[in-house]
Amino acid sequence: MMRRVDPRRPAFITAQGLRRIVLGGTEGERNLRQSAGAHATVRRPRLTQPVSGCLLVLTHPDSGGIDEHARETIAAAALLARADEAVVVMFPCSDLSLQLDAESLGIDRLELLPVTDAHTREALADAVIQRWQALRPRLVLVPDRGDDADLGRRVAAAQGMSFAASVVEVADGCARVRDHGGVGRTAGDATAKLGELDMLMLARHVARSELPFLGLGEQVTLPAPATRPIAGVRDLGRVAGKAQQVALEEADFILAAGNGVTDVGLFHELAQALGATVGASRVAVDDGRFPRSQQIGATGRTVQARGYLAMGISGAVQHLQGIRECRHVIAVNTDPAAPIAQRSELTVAEDVQNLMRALLALVRTSPDSLGTVR
Amino acid sequence: MTTLKKSGLGVLVSVRIDPISGRATRSGGDAAAVALAQKALGDTREPWLCTVGDMPVGVARDYLAQGVSQLTRLAVRGDAAMADVVTVLESACRDGGVVLTGPRAESALASGLLPYALAQRLQRPLINEVIDLLREADGGWRVVQALPRGARRSWRLDPGVAAVLVTSPRLAQREDLQPRYSWVAAQAGSIVEPAVAGSASAPSRVAIWNFEPSRKQRRPLAPLSVESGAARMARATGSTESAGQGGTVVRDGSVVDKARLLLDHLRKLSLVQPCA
Numbered sequence: 257m258m259r260r261v262d263p264r265r266p267a268f269i270t271a272q273g274l275r276r277i278v279l280g281g282t283e284g285e286r287n288l289r290q291s292a293g294a295h296a297t298v299r300r301p302r303l304t305q306p307v308s309g310c311l312l313v314l315t316h317p318d319s320g321g322i323d324e325h326a327r328e329t330i331a332a333a334a335l336l337a338r339a340d341e342a343v344v345v346m347f348p349c350s351d352l353s354l355q356l357d358a359e360s361l362g363i364d365r366l367e368l369l370p371v372t373d374a375h376t377r378e379a380l381a382d383a384v385i386q387r388w389q390a391l392r393p394r395l396v397l398v399p400d401r402g403d404d405a406d407l408g409r410r411v412a413a414a415q416g417m418s419f420a421a422s423v424v425e426v427a428d429g430c431a432r433v434r435d436h437g438g439v440g441r442t443a444g445d446a447t448a449k450l451g452e453l454d455m456l457m458l459a460r461h462v463a464r465s466e467l468p469f470l471g472l473g474e475q476v477t478l479p480a481p482a483t484r485p486i487a488g489v490r491d492l493g494r495v496a497g498k499a500q501q502v503a504l505e506e507a508d509f510i511l512a513a514g515n516g517v518t519d520v521g522l523f524h525e526l527a528q529a530l531g532a533t534v535g536a537s538r539v540a541v542d543d544g545r546f547p548r549s550q551q552i553g554a555t556g557r558t559v560q561a562r563g564y565l566a567m568g569i570s571g572a573v574q575h576l577q578g579i580r581e582c583r584h585v586i587a588v589n590t591d592p593a594a595p596i597a598q599r600s601e602l603t604v605a606e607d608v609q610n611l612m613r614a615l616l617a618l619v620r621t622s623p624d625s626l627g628t629v630r
Numbered sequence: 631m632t633t634l635k636k637s638g639l640g641v642l643v644s645v646r647i648d649p650i651s652g653r654a655t656r657s658g659g660d661a662a663a664v665a666l667a668q669k670a671l672g673d674t675r676e677p678w679l680c681t682v683g684d685m686p687v688g689v690a691r692d693y694l695a696q697g698v699s700q701l702t703r704l705a706v707r708g709d710a711a712m713a714d715v716v717t718v719l720e721s722a723c724r725d726g727g728v729v730l731t732g733p734r735a736e737s738a739l740a741s742g743l744l745p746y747a748l749a750q751r752l753q754r755p756l757i758n759e760v761i762d763l764l765r766e767a768d769g770g771w772r773v774v775q776a777l778p779r780g781a782r783r784s785w786r787l788d789p790g791v792a793a794v795l796v797t798s799p800r801l802a803q804r805e806d807l808q809p810r811y812s813w814v815a816a817q818a819g820s821i822v823e824p825a826v827a828g829s830a831s832a833p834s835r836v837a838i839w840n841f842e843p844s845r846k847q848r849r850p851l852a853p854l855s856v857e858s859g860a861a862r863m864a865r866a867t868g869s870t871e872s873a874g875q876g877g878t879v880v881r882d883g884s885v886v887d888k889a890r891l892l893l894d895h896l897r898k899l900s901l902v903q904p905c906a
Contacts (some may be wrong), residue, residue, distance in 0.1 A: 331851070332851050335851045335852075335853060336851070377756075378755065402778060405742070406758050406759075409742060409743055409746040410746055410750075410756075412743060412746070413743055413746035413747045413749070413750040414750055416834030416835060417834075417835065418834070418835040418836050418837040419741055419743055419837075420739075420741070420837065421734075421739075421740065421741040421742055421743070422740070424848055425848045425849060425850075426851055427849050427851070432848075433739060434740075434844070435738065435739055435839075435841055435844075436647050436649070436735070436736055436737045436738055436739075436740055437647040437652060437737060437738070438647060438737050438738050439645065439647075439654050439684060439686065439737075441841075442652055443647065443649060443652065443844065444841055444842055444843045444844045445841070445842050445843070445844045445845060446739060446839040446840065446841050446842070447839070447840050447842065448837040448838060448839050448840070449837070449838075452835070452837040452838060453837050454835060461848070461850055462848075462850060462851060463850055463851035463852070464850050464851065464852045464853070466853075467853060468853045468854075468855075468857075469853075486755045487791075488787060488788040488790070488791035489755050489757075489785060489786070489787055489788075489791060489793070490785065490786040490788075491783070491784075491785060492772075492783075492784035492785060492786055493783070493784065494777065494781055494782065494783040494784075495781060495782045495783075495784075496779075496780075496781050497777075497779050497780020497781045497782070498780060499780075501780055502779050502780045506778055506779055507779065508779055508901075509901045509902075530896070530901075530902055531902070532901075562899075562901065563896065563899055563901040565896070584899050584901075586892065586895065586896070588892070592879045592881060597876045597877075597879060598876040599876070600876065600877055601877035601878070602877050602878055602880070602892070602895050603876065603877065603878070603879045603880065604880045604888050604891070604892055605879060605880065605881045606885060606888050607885075610885045611885055611888060611889055611892070613885075614885045614886050614888070614889035615889040615892060615893060617889075618886070618889050618890060618893050619893065619902070622893075
């Protein structure tokens with residue numbers, strides 16, 4: 257006869273958060289239900305030794321926070337750093353009061369560089385080069401997009417760094433980029449050793465942004481760099497784009513309509529008043545209320561907006577896939593138990609038409625309700 | 631012979647390797663840059679077109695077909711590094727004028743560093759993401775930069791100020807810049823190959839690239855998993871707490887109260903302008 261193992265034998269939780277069973281012991285609790293994520297929730301700082309070097313990440317804020325691409329780049333730096341190397345992030349920003357959870361992002365030191373609109377790109381690059389020369393990082397990592405790519409290339413060109421752009425994979429001590437081929441050479445990949453590179457510009461999805469450890473999370477504010485205007489080049493100022501004409505993929509704030517929205521005219525008026533880009537779910541598009549180009553979801557577009565206001569959308573899995581990278585999701589729905597309520601940070605249980613009317617009246621009565629903050 | 635100084639506006643054009651057929655073709659972005667330069671200069675003058683390296687004659691004729699009479703092809707060694715290309719370009723562009731380039735090459739490694747290295751060597755300002763270029767009455771330039779989310783920023787270059795302008799990837803999508811194609815111009819245009827002596831450049835660190843067949847699967851950098859198998863299964867089925875409990879649900883109150891709450895939340899996130 258085989259002795260059966262008691263499935264509810266006594267166990268206790270150790271200081272490390274591990275469930276421990278002493279065979280034959282009677283101490284401990286019998287009905288100990290351990291939360292499944294218990295191990296993952298205990299995160300310790302990555303750096304335990306004195307720091308002797310560092311990796312530098314350059315990134316700009318994206319409307320007051322940092323987006324997924326920058327998160328991935330910082331995570332890549334934290335994963336590539338050796339046990340005695342710190343992850344230093346240089347963050348040129350105009351608003352120093354920003355709230356960042358530097359520790360959980362894996363940042364060991366966050367260096368805020370106060371800049372204004374008067375600072376030219378050249379002045380910013382000079383400030384970064386000064387820090388680079390002081391820190392001497394083993395590698396500089398930059399997200400390959402927009403302002404970050406511009407700043408990174410300026411620094412790389414000025415310092416004669418060896419440089420890899422649009423890195424698609426970092427593995428086995430090598431960075432991999434796409435090779436577009438040449439006259440008489442077929443396209444393929446190209447790899448270079450990390451030891452020979454000074455700067456990596458990372459494409460999306462090079463690293464996973466969930467880290468099992470913490471950074472030290474120090475925060476310092478660097479002195480503001482000199483503005484250094486260039487003779488003969490004058491900035492004539494910027495004009496904000498019209499929210500209605502912005503492509504959904506790069507929109508900052510999206511107002512999306514689902515099956516609950518029957519008054520399309522009112523919906524468009526509200527989008528105009530809020531300064532939001534218009535999106536729609538598949539049902540609303542199939543009904544012919546919105547063009548196919550505005551469909552968000554698995555068969556439509558994938559969006560990365562900072563704010564997503566879902567009007568009368570229940571939140572089918574396919575739709576939630578499309579808004580996976582949205583930072584703040586807010587929903588208005590008659591059914592507060594709809595799946596979108598699981599995803600959204602604020603759910604208002606109300607009929608959409610009534611709420612849209614009330615919201616429009618509120619926006620119109622409040623002063624200077626002309627579009628969003630840019 | 632056209633030079634950059636004479637025409638005042640130069641365009642650096644490059645070869646695109648078609649990703650399907652592998653053949654050398656004209657780059658859509660560079661063709662749009664040539665069209666932009668022609669529009670900016672008007673009918674009286676024409677832009678200076680320049681390329682470095684072994685551009686096939688057929689591709690060069692494709693650029694000439696846009697109505698340009700001459701294309702300058704500067705020779706470098708077959709295995710020239712970017713520093714050598716910059717050296718050759720520097721001596722060709724040194725005598726002033728605005729130079730338009732594409733953001734990234736469409737052949738080889740496409741690092742996009744060349745315009746920055748050129749601007750650095752020439753000690754000239756660089757403006758990226760250029761979507762429009764207009765000539766002003768006094769001979770200066772008005773440069774329009776495309777920023778994310780449809781925003782535009784304008785710059786003014788005073789007369790005689792030389793600069794490197796990097797076009798926006800969106801320039802090729804501009805519908806009012808259809809590059810023209812004239813067979814006669816393609817045949818009549820000439821390809822000149824002046825001898826350029828470049829000064830030696832300072833040696834910079836260069837990585838050694840190994841070319842290999844492309845691999846479809848990319849392995850993302852991920853930490854070694856320390857979580858237990860049970861936690862992993864729970865995460866996959868979405869039965870952990872972290873799977874998302876949802877946020878606050880507002881059920882009570884009148885419609886106006888709810889709308890006010892919603893608007894306050896949007897203002898807190900600075901998605902809508904705060905109340906003055």
